[in-house]
Amino acid sequence: MEEKKSGSLSSEKREDLWAILLALAVLIFSIMAPDVVHDIFKKYLFIV
Amino acid sequence: MSFFNSMIAPDWKKFIPGLLLxxxxxxxxxxxxxxxxxxxxxxxxxxxxxxxxxxxxxxxxxxxxxxxxxxxxxxxxxxxxxxxxxxxxxxxxxxxxxxxxETCQFKYVAMLLIGGIIIRNTIGIPKVFLPGIGIARPLIKPGIIILGVHYVWSDVVKVGGTGLILTAFFIFGTALTVMYICRKKGVSDGLGGIMGAGTGVCGVSAIIATAPVVRARPLEMAYAIGTILLFGTLMLFVMPYLGQWLHVSQPQFGAWAAIAILNTAQLIAAAEWYGDEARNTAVLINAARIMLIPFIVMYTVWFYGLKDVNKESTGVWNTIKNKFPVFILGFFALVLLNSLHISALGGPKAAGTPFWAMNAVYKWFFALGFAGIGLSISIDDMKKSGGLAFLIGSGAATAKMILGLIAVMIIGSELLKVTGGH
Structure with missing residues (x-):
């Protein structure tokens, strides 16, 4: 367990904020280029 | 600037090898x-x-x-x-x-979990990979947020409402039973408190959240976490087969798993293994139940009548602020966007739209998280569980699983089914 220092984030809060940022990044990329995002994760990452 | 600095762990480089693995x-x-x-x-x-x-x-x-x-x-x-x-x-x-x-249900969830356990406990994992493996587990969280595109508010009210009542009943009922029996049997307040919170809601997170409140010792934390992980791992592998054998419908399984499996990652793994509908119900009920973590901390404070612990741990607002799982707000934000039926965002089944593209991504986050779970399950760590508190905790968790099954069978599938607006 990570102790929370004053002014810094606990490890759990940091994980949560990173999760939101990652999901936001996926949303932004999906708005900009939905077909590219879809094809990367549904086609190109499968090599067999 | 200090906020942005605190977003990056000072020793972030140590996570890279495990994450890559x-x-x-x-x-x-x-x-x-x-x-x-x-x-x-x-x-x-x-x-x-x-x-x-x-x-x-x-x-x-x-x-x-x-x-x-x-x-x-x-x-x-x-x-x-x-x-x-x-x-x-x-x-x-x-x-x-x-x-x-089809017959063996040998899907990516099972392969990552079973394969990970085998690798960890046979050939072993060099120490350099362990921090990164630990940090891979929370990567399930962005996957859960993205799954928000599968829901509309009517689902949240119907399934989430039913699930919240159901889980609140079981959470506080189990926590009270475990804490009461532990106290009667002379188990220390530290171990009884974290075991009660852990078997009631969200396992490890609740143990970590309540440990400072009841002043649990590191060994007691190891006992409680060992018990929760052992029970959760058993349920993760047993429940999908038990569900099929008992002909439990997918939405019912999702709700049942959300009652019986304490750890978010293990719950999502079991439900995803059972099927998409089970996962949709489980994710929504999990979103409702993890919001109860701050309240279980306050409940523990009330049960043990703790008055001399430091104010930061016990103040109502501080407890809610510190223990509230912030990422779940991202999930509800996407549910809100999906409920507004904005044509530019589309839906998970509308080809060529942003939500359709996002729907292709979440399984990869889950896969990374499940790889982290599988590779971090060490049988040696599980051996740390034991003693009277283990028996009480496992007994209560088993009772919760059986009663949870009866409850979801009585409620039926309709109230637990996620429609996604269709």
Missing amino acids: CAVFAFVVMNIHHLLATYHKADAASIKIPKIEKKIADLKSARGAPGEIASLEHQLHKYQKALKKVNGKVGQRWKWATFLY
């Missing part, structure tokens, strides 16, 4: 899953194509309903496409794929 493991397993799924679909198509063709011919000769013919032709086209993917012919069989994928 999880990424490689997830990549290999997802490709095996894809291969099995492709050949299983082709195997099913090989059997069904002649039957559908005959049905279409019969309907056409009897001048059947055009709608029914069109629907069968659509199905036929899908099966032909599945067969074409493996360059197969009608009559050709891939029974091995159907056996592994």
Whole structure:
């Protein structure tokens, strides 16, 4: 367990904020280029 | 600036090797899953194509309903496409794929978990990978947020409301029972408190959240976490098969798992293993139940009558602020966007739209998280569970599982089914 220092984030809060940022990044990329995002994760990452 | 600095762990470099290992493991397993799924679909198509063709011919000769013919032709086209993917012919069989994928339910979740446990406990994992493996588990969280595109607010009110009442009843009931029996049997307040909170809600997170409040010692934390992980791991592998054997419907399984499996990652793994509908229900009920973590901390404070612990840990607002799982706000933000039916965002099944693209991503986050879970399950750590508190905790968790099954059977599927607005 990570102790929370004053002014810094606990490890759990940091994980949560990173999760939101990652999901936001996926949303932004999906708005900009939905077909590219879809094809990367549904086609190109499968090599067999 | 200090906020941005605190977003990055000072020793972030130590996480890289483990994260890369999880990424490689997830990549290999997802490709095996894809291969099995492709050949299983082709195997099913090989059997069904002649039957559908005959049905279409019969309907056409009897001048059947055009709608029914069109629907069968659509199905036929899908099966032909599945067969074409493996360059197969009608009559050709891939029974091995159907056996592994359908009969044994050998999907990516099972492969990552079982494979991870085998790797960890046989060939072992060098220490350099361990911090990164630990940090891979929370990567399930962005996956959960993205799954928000599958829900609308009516689902949240219907399924989330039912689930919240159900889980609140079981959470506080289990926590109270465990804490009461532990106190009666002379188990220390530290161990009884974290075991009660842990078996009541969200396992490890609740133990970590309540430990400073009841002043649990590190060894007591190891006992409680060991018990929760051991029970959760057992349930993760037993419940999907038990559910199939008892003919539990997918939404009912999702709710049952959300009551019985304490750890978020293990819950999502079991529900995803059981099927998409089970996962949708489980994710929504989990979103409702993890919001109860701050309240279980306050409940523990109340139960043990703790007055002299430091104010930061016990103040109502501080407890809610510190223990509230912030990421769940991202999930609800996406549910809100999906509920507004904004045409520019589309939906998870509307090809070419942003939400359709996002829907392709979440399984990869889950795969990374499940790789982290599998590779971090150490049998040696589980041996740390034991003693009277283990018996009480496991007994209460088993009782919760059985009573939870009865409850979801009484409630039925309809109230627990996620519609996604359809």
